[in-house]
Amino acid sequence: MTAHFPLGDDLPGRRARELGMDRPISRRDFLDGVATAVTCAAVPAPSPPARTLPRARPPAESQESRHPASAQGLRGDTPDAVAVPHALRDGRFWRHAGTPEPTGERYDLVVVGAGISGVTAAYTWTRRHPGARVLVLDNHDDIGGQARRNEFHPAGRRGPLVAHGGSGALYAPRAWSPEGRELLAELGVVPGRQHDTGLYPGLGMHEAVFCDRETFGRDRLVVLRPGRATAEWAAELPIAERARQDLVMLFDHAPDWFPGLPDDHKKRLLAGLTYQGFLRDVCRVHPDAVRFCQTMPSATWAYGADALGALDAWALSGPFAYPGFAGLGLAAEPSPYNSPRVAERRASGQADVYCFPEGNQALVRMMVGRMVPGFAADPSMEHITTTAFDHAALDRAGNRVRVRLSSPVVLVRNDGPPGTATGATVGYFDGARVRTVRAGGVVMACWHSVIPYVVDDLPAAQKEAMRRAVRMPVVHATAQLRDWRAWRDAGVHRVRFTGAYWAGAELAAPVSLGAYRCPATPGEPITAHLVHTPATPGTAPGDAAVAGRRALAGTPYGALEFGVREQLARLLGPWGFDPARDVEGLTVNRWGHGFSPAYARPWDAFHPGGPAPAETARRRFGRIAIAGSDAVPGADADAAVSAACRAVRDLEAPS
Incomplete structure (x- = not known):
C-alpha cells in the first residue's frame, strides 16, 4: 500500500x-x-x-x-539512524570511512544494540559478574530499540503525558520463559494491577x-x-446483504467444515491455510466478508488475514475476533503446528498486559537505572515513569557500565581464530570516523540481517540463516x-x-x-x-x-x-x-x-520439526554470541529477554 x-x-x-x-x-x-x-x-x-x-x-x-x-x-x-547500516549493506561505507582508530578502551563485554535484548544481556552479565566493565552501543538516539517512550507536555497538566512508541504491553506474562519471569521478579514488576x-x-x-x-x-x-447481537451490528455494515448473512453465520453458528475428521487432522488442514484462505476457500463467504476481516490481525502481527495462519487464527479466536471455527469442535489444547507465541498465549489463557504508560521501555530504563549511576533517580517500578533521568550519565567516563548512543557498529571480529580467541575488537562510527574498542566478549543484540555485514568472517551458512530473519x-x-x-x-x-x-x-x-x-x-x-x-x-x-x-x-x-x-x-x-x-x-x-515474526504455518514448512534458521543463526562464533528477538524468533519482550540470557550463557561456556 x-x-x-x-x-x-x-x-x-x-x-x-x-x-x-x-x-x-x-x-x-x-x-x-x-x-x-x-x-x-x-x-x-x-x-x-x-x-x-x-x-x-x-x-x-x-x-x-x-x-x-x-x-x-x-x-x-x-x-540518521539507518544511514550507516544501509551504507554497509550497499557496500559504500568502507570506501569513505578511513582507517579505524583505537580508543584504548577495554571492556569485559560489549553489547551491540540497546533494545530490550541488548540491555538485558548487559544487565544479566553484571548480575553474574559484579564489577565487570560493559559498553552498550546503539545506532539510535535513545535506549530501548522499538520499546520507545514518547512524552508530551500539554498546558495545564502537572507532569507530562507519557505514551509508548512501539512495544506497548507485556505479551501474556504468565507464558513467559523462566528467564523472563525471573527478570520481572528481579525488577519488582507486578503485571496487571496498574490498568x-x-x-x-x-x-x-x-x-x-x-x-x-x-x-x-x-x-x-x-x-x-x-x-x-451480531445481526444487529452487521446490519449497519456498508456491505452486501449476503456478506452480512455470512458474518452472522461465522460468528454465531459456523458449521463443522471438516465433518468426520479427527482433531489432529483438522488442525493439520488449518495449518496449511491462511485465515483469508480459510474464509474464502473453505467457508466460501462473500468477498465483502473476507474484506471485513482482513485487518483483524494487523495491529498485533503487522500483516493481515492474507498472511495470518488459519490455525493461529483459531487459537486466538474470541468475541469480535477471527470467527468461523466454533463448529469444528476442536480440542482446546494448541497444536504443535501453532506458532510458539500463539501456543503459549492460548495455554496461558492470558492476553496482553499493560503495566507502564510508556510501554516496555520502562523495563529498559529500570535495568539501565540499576547499572548506570546517575541515570535514573529511582528505577523502581512505582517511580520509573515519573522519576528524573539524566541522559548525559549514560556514557560518563568512570562508570563501569556505559551506553553509547548514535554509534552504529560497523565491525566486530575475533582477536585470532574463533576457536582460540580470548577477546574481540568492536568498531563503531562516531559521526566522523570509525573508533574501536577491545572486548572480552561481544553480544550481538541487533537485527540479524545486519550482522553478516558487521561480522565479516562468519560462516556462510550462518550468514544465510541470518538473512532469512x-x-x-x-x-x-x-x-x-x-x-x-x-x-x-x-x-x-x-x-x-x-x-x-x-x-x-x-x-x-x-x-x-x-x-x-x-x-x-x-x-x-x-x-x-x-x-x-x-x-x-x-x-x-x-x-x-x-x-x-x-x-x-x-x-x-x-x-x-x-x-x-x-x-x-x-x-x-x-x-x-x-x-x-x-x-x-x-x-x-x-x-x-x-x-520479528515467529515461525508459523503455512509459510514455514520446517515448523515444528525443524531445523529452523534461527538455530543456525544464533550459534556462538568465538567470542561473539548472538541475541536479539530474531534469535528465537518472536515479536514480544520475552523473546528478547530469553535470547539475551542464552547469549550470556554461550559466552560463559568453554569454547
Whole structure:
C-alpha cells in the first residue's frame, strides 16, 4: 500500500490547512524530504499531495526537547539512524570511512544494540559478574530499540503525558520463559494491577470497526458493544446483504467444515491455510466478508488475514475476533503446528498486559537505572515513569557500565581464530570516523540481517540463516489531543479500520503508576495511538515486508502527519473533532525493521520439526554470541529477554 491519502477534493493545499497542517506543533521535527531521499534514492517520489503540504517552522530548541522522549516529528528508524547500516549493506561505507582508530578502551563485554535484548544481556552479565566493565552501543538516539517512550507536555497538566512508541504491553506474562519471569521478579514488576480496564466501558466507550471508503466505498463507524447481537451490528455494515448473512453465520453458528475428521487432522488442514484462505476457500463467504476481516490481525502481527495462519487464527479466536471455527469442535489444547507465541498465549489463557504508560521501555530504563549511576533517580517500578533521568550519565567516563548512543557498529571480529580467541575488537562510527574498542566478549543484540555485514568472517551458512530473519515494518503514531470528548460521544476507545492507511486508532491505555495518573475525564488532554502496517498484502510475510519497507522509506513525515489528521477527522468529525484545533502534538515512530515474526504455518514448512534458521543463526562464533528477538524468533519482550540470557550463557561456556 502506498502513502497516498485521499483528499476528497482537488485542492490539497486547502484541505491540508483545514486539517491544521499549517499550524505549529511544539517541538515538531521535520526530518523528511531531502534526508529521506538521500538514503532512499531508488524509491519513487511520494504522491503530489505529500509534496505540496505546507510546513510550520520548527521552534527554537528548548532544554526539554534535547531529551529523546520529548522530541516529536519523525522518530525511530530515522534516516540518521539507518544511514550507516544501509551504507554497509550497499557496500559504500568502507570506501569513505578511513582507517579505524583505537580508543584504548577495554571492556569485559560489549553489547551491540540497546533494545530490550541488548540491555538485558548487559544487565544479566553484571548480575553474574559484579564489577565487570560493559559498553552498550546503539545506532539510535535513545535506549530501548522499538520499546520507545514518547512524552508530551500539554498546558495545564502537572507532569507530562507519557505514551509508548512501539512495544506497548507485556505479551501474556504468565507464558513467559523462566528467564523472563525471573527478570520481572528481579525488577519488582507486578503485571496487571496498574490498568484500569473499567474506565472506558464505564463511560460507555467500546471497541469498534470503521468500514472505510478505501474498502467499501463509504465510511461507516460500527460500535461493537459487549452483548450486542451480531445481526444487529452487521446490519449497519456498508456491505452486501449476503456478506452480512455470512458474518452472522461465522460468528454465531459456523458449521463443522471438516465433518468426520479427527482433531489432529483438522488442525493439520488449518495449518496449511491462511485465515483469508480459510474464509474464502473453505467457508466460501462473500468477498465483502473476507474484506471485513482482513485487518483483524494487523495491529498485533503487522500483516493481515492474507498472511495470518488459519490455525493461529483459531487459537486466538474470541468475541469480535477471527470467527468461523466454533463448529469444528476442536480440542482446546494448541497444536504443535501453532506458532510458539500463539501456543503459549492460548495455554496461558492470558492476553496482553499493560503495566507502564510508556510501554516496555520502562523495563529498559529500570535495568539501565540499576547499572548506570546517575541515570535514573529511582528505577523502581512505582517511580520509573515519573522519576528524573539524566541522559548525559549514560556514557560518563568512570562508570563501569556505559551506553553509547548514535554509534552504529560497523565491525566486530575475533582477536585470532574463533576457536582460540580470548577477546574481540568492536568498531563503531562516531559521526566522523570509525573508533574501536577491545572486548572480552561481544553480544550481538541487533537485527540479524545486519550482522553478516558487521561480522565479516562468519560462516556462510550462518550468514544465510541470518538473512532469512526478515522483520515486519510497522509505524506507530502518537497524537497529543486537547481532550477526548469526541471519542466519548462516539462511544469508542479503540477502532479497527478495514482498509485505510492507519489500520487502528485507540486512546491511551488507562494506566496509572506511582505518581503518574492517566487522564480520567474526557475534558483532559490525552494521547491517541495509531498503527500502520506497511506489509504489502497478497504475498508471503517476508516478501510483503520487503515491499512494504520500500514503500515506507519513500513516505515523508508530512504525508504521515496528513494521514493521521485526515483519518481522525473522518472517524470523529461527526462528534465535533477538529484536527486543526484538537491535535496539539504528534510523534511518528517509523520502524522499517519492526516485529520479528515467529515461525508459523503455512509459510514455514520446517515448523515444528525443524531445523529452523534461527538455530543456525544464533550459534556462538568465538567470542561473539548472538541475541536479539530474531534469535528465537518472536515479536514480544520475552523473546528478547530469553535470547539475551542464552547469549550470556554461550559466552560463559568453554569454547
